Amino acid sequence: MAYAEKRGTGKNPWRARYKKPDGSLGSEPGFRTKRAAEEWGEDQEAAIRAGRWRDPDKARTLLKDFVPIFMEAQKVAPSTVIKRKRLLTRHLLPAFGDTPLCEINVFTARAWGNKQTCSPVTVGHALTLLSMILTAAADAEYLLANPMYGRRRQSTDRAVHDATQRQGAVEHHDEDEEVWAQPDQAYRLYKRLGGVQGLMVLSDCYLGLRWGELAGLHRRLALIPKTEMLDGEPWERWCLRIDARVGALHEVEFELSPEELIEWHRAEDARLEACREKGWKANRRKEPKHQVRLYLGPPKNRTSARDVDLPPFLVDLWRAHLESWPHPYPFSTPSGEWWRRGNFGKGLRAAADGRDAIPRKRGFAGREEWKPILTGFTMRGARHTHDTWMKEDRVDRALRFETMGWAVRGDIEGTYEHVTPAMRKHRLDALEARWRRGVELAARAEEAPSGS
Structure with missing residues (x-):
């Protein structure tokens, strides 16, 4: 039975004593009266008998x-x-x-x-x-419940009110919306970048892949033929496949292990010694805490492992690219290495945002000026672009979700709807029409006089 003990002569001299489930005595100080301490101890023993007790000592864990x-x-x-x-x-x-x-x-x-x-x-x-x-x-029975569970958080994007401001209105900042492209803008980026980078940007606009899914795609999964029956006749399409085990390239910052740090110091010592032998001045670099590594792994979720259909024009572009590309990953760097997201982004930033010209000089060939095409466009924006196009072309929701690799949970419509060959053909025809329209609009803009 719970009881109270008086400890000291302060404002809260009483402490509760009660029997824990393991038979030991629990203690809780800080009560002003004997009765309050006894009631608290009795409540603990009642909770123990009811099977809903949580150890107050565990709740005080930092x-x-x-x-x-x-x-x-x-x-x-x-x-x-x-x-x-x-x-x-x-x-x-x-x-x-x-x-x-x-x-x-x-x-x-x-x-x-x-x-x-x-x-x-x-x-x-x-x-x-x-x-x-x-x-x-x-x-883990440290707390009775999570006090934050199900509680809506206050908005953090409200305007800041300055009571000292006497003129003007309070400024409201809208959230940055992801920039998406029109077909002619996607084509112009493709032509400006050229090579594998241009093809990656164009492909992502017309396929909606995540960055890691595109950069980690293996050539054996790039063009897979499939034949289905449509209106009583065979209909062939080409698709790519995102593998469930190694279907995405991951770029992750890992902490260095003690063995890896020892190896780093050994390599740094060798570098400094080589510099001294050549008479070069060299300082010891700061010891790294992390190391960024690239590796192939599963895509984002279970539904991300999927097949994505390619429109006919993209099949032709990919086939020509694969014939001349010597590396196993079609969207690697020209030397066959995996792209780092930041390195790829530098080229895309210049192509989308524009760049200044640098005149030719000795030892440098110079570069031409690029006017902006679509400021702020990113590879994530290319994924937004594809879903926006499908929505605009009234592609069925089931095929949109399958193409984007989205999971549908707790949705009756998603459970009973299925993708048909007619849906796939409708999407591919719409994308093919967008491609032709984009090429035509880009050609018109190129022929138009400057400043018109």
Whole structure:
């Protein structure tokens, strides 16, 4: 039976004593009266008998002590692990690391989020991760429940009101919308970039693949013929296949192991010694904490492993490209290496946003000026482009979702609808028409006098 003990002579001298499930005595200090301590202890023993008790000592575990337990229990992609570690080290642990789990609630989380000056998206991701940690704490019986579960967060994109401003209106900043392309813009980017880079941009506009799915595509999965019956006659189409095991290129920042750090220091010592032998001045580089690695792995989710149909014009372009391309991955660099997202983006940025001319000089061939074609366009924008085109062409939802690799959960319509050959033909015909229209519009713009 629970009882109270008086400890000291302060404002809250009483502590509750109660019997834990393992037979040991639990203790909770901080009560002003004997009766309050006894009632609290009796409530704990009642919760134990009812099977709903949570150890108050576990609830007082600091967030920084529970985070390693949470991270160890997760089974996620390496890139997700890196993102979570970054959110923890840069945002959550500095703010809540020394806070007991039981003292983190919606109010404290919102108050922290409202003070942050980083991107609202980053704040949202950090708060989502914090809620996931509290849910795991409840599952591990550290807490009775996650106090943040199901609670809607306050908007972080409201206008900032300045009471000292006497003139003008409060400025509202709209969220940046992903830039998508028209057919003629996609064609102009293709022609300007040329080579494998131009073909990658054009292909993504007409296929809607994720960056890793396109960059990691193997040539044996690039052009696969399929024949189906359409209106009583055989109908042939060509498709690419995103493999379920190695269908995407991943670019992930890994922490270096102790063995890898030793190897790095050995290589750095060899580099410095070689420089000294040649009489060169060289300083020791800073020891790296992480290393970016490229590898092939599964695509984003289960439904991302799929076949995507190619329009006829793209089949011809791909076939010509494959015949002259000596490497196993059709969309690798000209030397056969996998693209790094940032390196590819540099070329696309110049082609889409424009660039200044550099005159020819000794040792440099110079370069011509490029006028902007579509400022802010990215490979993610190419994926947006393809879905926008399919929506505009009234491609059936079932085929849109299959093409984009989207999962449909809890949707009756998605359960009972299926993709037919007629749907596929409609999409391919619409894309072929877009290609012809884009070529025609781009040719017209080229022939038009400058400034008209």
